[in-house]
Amino acid sequence: MDKPVDKHEARQDTSRTVLIGLYDDVHAAGRAVDGLEKHGIARDKISVNSSVPLPVGTFRAYTRPSRLPYFSALGAFAGLIAGFSLAAGTAMLYPIATGGKPIVSLPTVGVITYEFTMLGIILFTLVGVLYEMGLPRVKKPPYDPRVSDGCVGVLVTCETEQISFEIEGILREYGAATITRFAGG
Amino acid sequence: MASDSPFGSAARVNDDILRPVLQTTWRFYAVVALLGSVVLWGAFAVWYLLSTGIGVFGLNRPVYWALMIINFVFFVGLSHSGTLISAILRVTHAEWRRPITRGAEAMTVFTIMVAAAFPLIHLGRPWVFYYLIPYPDLRGLWPNFRSPLIWDFIAISTYLTGSIIYLYLPMIPDLAVIRDRSHGWRRYLYIALSLGWTGSEREWSRLSRVLGIMAVVIIPVAVSVHSIVSWDFAMTIVPVWHSTIFAPYFVVGAIYSGIALVITIMVLIRWVFNLQSYLQPRQFDNLGKLLFVMSVIWFYFWFADALTTWYGREPSEFAVLRYTILGPFAPLFWTMIVCNLVIPFWTMMFKQLRRNVLVMLVVSLLVNVGMYSERILIIVPALSRGRLPSAWGSYQPTWVEISITAAAFAGFSLLYVLFTKFFPVVSMWEVKEGMGERAEAGVKEPGTPPRKTVEGAEGAYG
Structure with a gap:
């Protein structure tokens, strides 16, 4: 999928930035999502990527009604x-x-x-x-291939660069082992 | 969370199941060459049929339906159980289904593809196959819009379409895993096939929803397909065929032979791809129970039909029954009874035998020998002994029909082998999901490997 870009590239991009924090434990990822919400990040700015369906009760369920x-x-x-x-x-x-x-x-x-x-x-x-x-996707989405091997990715869409660094800190605080930035999310 | 699993980490599951996809050995080429040569021989036989005429078949008056139609009914029957078993087990949330659903669904798609070829070959003039389609008719003769053959065409098209979709949708997450691991042209293939899947909450939520809907929809379609195949026969007034029990009898027989083929394929996949950790005795134990139940139900339906014919003594029907049981078809009849009832009944009632993979392979193969015999016995004796004794006859297959039949079995096997080369034959995400659920429930099994972390790209659901 997309190649991760470094911070310098991200700074040059004026559009939104997407951060992916990778967790090796689904519960740790769940705590990170809760933490982000406590810090005022809206739930619709947060997404979770996993290679299996998320266990019931781990996260606040995806509630948008299906048609x-x-x-x-x-x-x-x-x-x-x-x-x-x-x-x-x-x-x-x-x-x-x-x-x-x-x-x-x-x-x-x-x-x-x-x-x-x-x-x-x-x-x-x-x-x-x-x-x-939303499939098939024409545009490459922010994604880390390590999700395929069992990691859980917490994606946060950041409107400004300043916010992205704050969120990076929150993701690390809750145990993200690696954080990847994608410009133009 | 799911490190306490009998299989190890998610990455290890990927490694195990994707090994045959990402690594190619000389055995693969040898098998493809062998099966391909049989298919080529069958293609030659078809060419000979088309260039010479349908006289190269052993068809005659009164036996105008024979080996090609027998193969059609047999392969449609085999197709029955793959999607049906998968759908029923998904609907009932049967935990043990996880390693077998993908292989069963693929079986359905390939058997129905092979089955659909037989009516065309049987025509002898496949370029007029469009007579089967209800197209606007200007000549006032063909087609007959009320013919069960049109039902067949539409039902099989619906089932094939549904089965391909039902195979593809739950495979998308696994295709994304291969996309992340493959290189070169295959990477582009899997990028296209995985449609940009990322495993987001929205995608999983909708996938779960659609599989629930599809499973419920595909079950009545599967039942209707073999019912309609049976009505190809039952809507005639041929003795023995004109029976109200034919539809459920065909459906039961189809499920029975399909379960047997699922078992055969699962045993072979287990051995060839070294998937003993995934296809465990537990799966064969449960499939064996299904086989036992179906053997009894199949016999019940056969007996109910035969008893009515025997007791009623309607001369033309009784002649067919007598010809089947006591005439030249008696060896085939007893093969059917032994393979479809005696052997599965007396083996599948014992747990030790159901959990013995070799026994399961032998019994499942024998069941399909019995079911093929049954298909022959349904079609040929009924046509051989019609209402007019002056029009009685018999049938012997020719080398052309036998070659095409051999090519059909080889063709199915070849398609399946190619499938295992390009797609994971066990549903990785469903297996991992099961592991995670067991770990959440605190189920620990021996042989659990140590957990690794994100840096090692393992963990989470491992």
């Missing part, structure tokens, strides 16, 4: 309409009379409608989750 069920419901509706239209619509457009059977047979139309409904749910849910995760 995924709406995507799924929309997909179900779109799939239902598409499936019914395809099966019943084509049969009506090109009627083949077979042994007195109805042109639009609801059991057979039902099977295709069901499959399309499920396909709609699957595809719309996929689109929804990528949208909600």
Whole structure:
């Protein structure tokens, strides 16, 4: 991912700075997040990166409500309409009379409608989750590859350079083993 | 926090599981060459079929569906359990699922890919496969929009799409791990595939949510697929096929053969990639219990169907049953009973045998021998003994059909081997999550390695 930049480079950048404090213990990372909040850093400026889902209760939960069920419901509706239209619509457009059977047979139309409904749910849910995760990312995000090997990264977005040095101190106070700076976060 | 783990640190889990991805030995090339040569032979057989005509198959009147359709039903059945098992175990939060979900999901994708090829090959003229698709029809003849073959096309497309997505989504965090460890062109590949994953709270939260939704959605899709395959048969008025029990009977058989293949693959992965620490006897014990239960349920469904036919004595149906059990198919019939009922029933009831990996390998292979026999017995005897005795016949496969069948098994194996070369066959993050949960709960197991710190790039969930 991004190459870390040194302090000199960060000073030259007039935009925001992102600090990543790496912790080898998820509870230490949790204490650092609490500490940052006590020092008045808003929770939406703090993010935590990890290679596994964070244990319940370690951090104040990520609470932003998900719209995924709406995507799924929309997909179900779109799939239902598409499936019914395809099966019943084509049969009506090109009627083949077979042994007195109805042109639009609801059991057979039902099977295709069901499959399309499920396909709609699957595809719309996929689109929804990528949208909600913010993936795929075009711009390289602030990231430390050591997170992959089990470290926990606490990311703080700093609006000014002065604040970034204060936050660096807080992260170290709570046991960050290494701190990396990313310009333009 | 999770240093008290039987597996060691997170980095060690990465090392163990990514070894086959990041290191290539001569064995890999040897296996690929061997399987590839069988696939090439099968490709030659397909070319011979297309250039010569469908007469090179052993098809005849009345046996107009044979080995290609048998393979189709068998491979669709195998595909059934991978995603289904993974989804059911995720929904029920079964802790022991963690090392097996990825391998099972991959199995589903590749078996259904192989299965989908067979109806096209069976046509003999695959360039007219679009007859299966409900396209606007100007001639007033084809296709029949009410045909179960159209249901098949749509159901399999839905299941394949869903299974690929269900395999890919939980693999994104692991792809990010490979991205951070790989170099050269592979790094660019994994940068693209991991979509910029960083492991943020938002990403984990949404991944957990979507896996919950997908698991619930994919279960009824899986059930519908094999039900619809069964309706290809049951919607006809061919004796024995025209049965209301066919859909659940096919679904049960599919789950049964799929579980057996999951076991086979897990044993081979365990041995080949030295993953004994992850695929432990506990996993095989639980899969063995499932196999035991499914063997009994499968027999119950088979018996319910056969008993009704036997007691009813409807002449055309009874002729098929008699031909299957007492006629030239009797050896195959008894192979099915022994492999599908006797052996799994009398081995899988014992814990010591379920925890013996070699026994599990042998039993799982035998179950699929039995299930393949069952697929043959469903299709060929019913067509051989139709309602008119004057139209009775039989079937012998030709070298072309046998070659294509061998290529299908080799092709599935080749796809799986290539998958293990490019992707972690065990879900690393799920394993690490399980380790962390056990450590949080204070579960300590022997052989715990010492914990390292951030400087060593290890720790946290180790």
